Amino acid sequence: MTRTLASRVIVLLLFLAVALPRVGASQTISSARLHAPWDELLHQYVTPEGLVNYQGLLDEEDKLLDYLLAQRKVSPEAAGWSAAEQEAYWINIYNAATVYMVLQYYPLSNVNDIRLKGKVHSLWEAPSVQVGGQEYSLNQIEREKLTARFQDPRLHFALVQGAMSGPQLLPEAYEGAQLAQQLERQTRRFLNDPARNVLAGAQPQLSSLFNFYAAEFGSRTQLLEFVNRYAPMPVAATAPIEFLPFSWALNDRQPLSATQALHK
Template sequence: MLTPFLLRAEDNNTLQLLHEPWGRLLHHHVTTDGRLDYEALLDEEDKLLAYLESLRKVKPDPSSWTRDDTKAFWLNVYNASATYLVLQYYPVASINDIRVKTVSGVKSPWEAPVVNVGGQSYSLNQIEQHMLRNQFHDPRTHFALMYGAASNAPVLAEPYDGTRLGAQLDEQARRFINDSAFNQLTPQRALLSGLFQAYSAEFGTDAQVLAFVNRYARIPVLPTAQVEYQSFSWALNDRSALSSSHALNKR
């Protein structure tokens, strides 16, 4: 029977080594524009599976992990799990097209138990909601989570690291907000990604969204600017171009 051990992080090298296999895969298969080359990654699917299986033996240690260590850990777990799920069904036009067979019936990719951490199984929604949103209340995580969608933020070509997580999340927010493929900003008008609207519970009202955007925007948006939201494409964030659009409605 598997007995998870508490992974201590006194020197922080422990966590960096844990996520190193995932980091090598990201380095090799994330394109310059932040997409993922799933077809090429198929050749290294066994390495991704080995990384995920290593997590079965890990139980995060709240006595030695910082909050950023824990947040970075769950971001990496989510992203690697979502990627492996897509690979199992690849080629697929959208992650939303996946249906996972489980002992209790067929489940969506968001509700199926897709990863085991420390002997406990988690779905992607459980990780996002309970391990990240409820614990940390940090809207920047939505620019770090890999939803497998063309309209999610460009993928970071390295794992998240608790020792520099704040800088990584700020850079993800800056990159996403200033990319005209996702957000189009002028002083008088903000045409924003549907991601902001879908997670309005965290980003807030239009005025609060503009205040958040202005923390990172190269072109400041006036508080009186018109705010509109774009549709969110659930076409797979593969290396190829967009192929279809779907409403942001996975929940």
């Protein structure tokens, strides 16, 4: 890679300033067609286990950038889409922007190795993408466009951080018509993955994601009720709960050693 993330963001913003008008209520577009480029990339570069072939994606970086640039024309709330289509839209944008940001610093072995040069923002607070003329960070998308509106804790098993301990990236785009099934599948998959949660035994260990978003999962009783909807064997109400350490190692299909990772 020859351009830093900062330079790519500048190019992105300059392009957006002169891009086509956004899609509104009178100029709708199929949400499935809009996400087709992202869906194609996911099918090609994400394994069934949710690992990402970042090396291969480098060759398709411009295609991913074009997909993100196209969001300048989109106003989800005015496009005539259902609530499920809008929710799927923002999940896709969050995940695509996360993958694109990783590519700007690839190769690297750990998400925490990313340092935005000349920026005071963290990776999650830095402006990442424009939608309908509005600039958003990853945290803004998560909090304002998803969590606050839909209040669905299953979202946290669909949004990826590029980390091994985080949710697996689904090798397909989220779609409004399939969203309920996709979220259920991802939540069940995450909770029953022994690398992310250990539910058997007298002392269950949960992913740190449940701790990070404790306010959304509610009280201990509410948390266990949620977990037991997906656990093969119910976790006892009296069982002490611990949280597993969270690994920020990159969810790379071909992990790099520390000496191989070339930090920008």
